[in-house]
Amino acid sequence: MAAAGLGVKAAPFTYAAHALAAVAAVLVLVWCVHFRGGLALEAQNKNLIFNVHPVLMLIGYIILGSEAILIYKVFPKLNHDTAKLTHLILHAIATVLGAFGIYCAFKFHNDSRIANLYSLHSWLGIGTISLYGIQWVFGFVTFFFPGAAPGVRRSALPLHALFGLFVYVLALATAELGFLEKLTFLESGGLDKYGSEAFLVNFTALVVVLFGASVVVAAVTPAHVEAPQGYAAIPVS
Numbered sequence: 665m666a667a668a669g670l671g672v673k674a675a676p677f678t679y680a681a682h683a684l685a686a687v688a689a690v691l692v693l694v695w696c697v698h699f700r701g702g703l704a705l706e707a708q709n710k711n712l713i714f715n716v717h718p719v720l721m722l723i724g725y726i727i728l729g730s731e732a733i734l735i736y737k738v739f740p741k742l743n744h745d746t747a748k749l750t751h752l753i754l755h756a757i758a759t760v761l762g763a764f765g766i767y768c769a770f771k772f773h774n775d776s777r778i779a780n781l782y783s784l785h786s787w788l789g790i791g792t793i794s795l796y797g798i799q800w801v802f803g804f805v806t807f808f809f810p811g812a813a814p815g816v817r818r819s820a821l822p823l824h825a826l827f828g829l830f831v832y833v834l835a836l837a838t839a840e841l842g843f844l845e846k847l848t849f850l851e852s853g854g855l856d857k858y859g860s861e862a863f864l865v866n867f868t869a870l871v872v873v874l875f876g877a878s879v880v881v882a883a884v885t886p887a888h889v890e891a892p893q894g895y896a897a898i899p900v901s
Contacts, residue, residue, distance in 0.1 A: 674737040677882035681734060684875035685727045691868040692722045699861045705768070714772035717765050718842065722872065724761030726835055728754055729796075730879045733832065740887035752808055755800050762793050785841040792838050795831045799824070829883060836876040843869040 696703060696715040703719060704712035732754035735747050742750075766789060773780050781787065806812045806820050847865045851857050 672885055674882045674885040674887050677878045678734055678738050681878035688871045688875055689723050695864055710772055710776045716768040720761050720765030725758050729758040733883050737882050737887050759796055785845045788838040792834045799831055840869055
């Protein structure tokens, strides 16, 4: 891998990812609780129901899913079976929380008599959570139980990792569209385009981009740097 040849390892990117994840989680909570009024599953103010959606989709779905991706790089010496089980469980929890976050968006729309599935954000959201579930089922059946033959697992692993990163990037893109869509609706309803809430939403979306980039780079970078290959000292004449 080129990253290994350049002497780059995953650790610094995992540190950056965790720091950015913490910032993103705090920012989305500040937005939904402080600016948007709080969280609720049942309320007269239906906006409180919607607020559960971005919180769960970012913290429960994207951040927890990122932890599942990074488990092999954060704990490179962890027993392989333990790491695999942790990876599986974290992705399962992320899938459930993501599905519930989508349910909250549907509930808000239905209770508020707003149409469903009319935007690119919603289309990508349904597609992404579906692909996420398919990826989890494939990984469970192939690598966990009942488990495919060793040769099949070796062949499937690179495709599983590549498709997983594709779905992860798709989830990040969907989240960015969600921030943009919600902020556009708020601004069309009178929110100050240069006010503190608009700045917070835009900044949160930017942090999520940097966070996602850190996760992807960490995922494709080796946990340990091997001895450089392909480079030799320039001979002194």
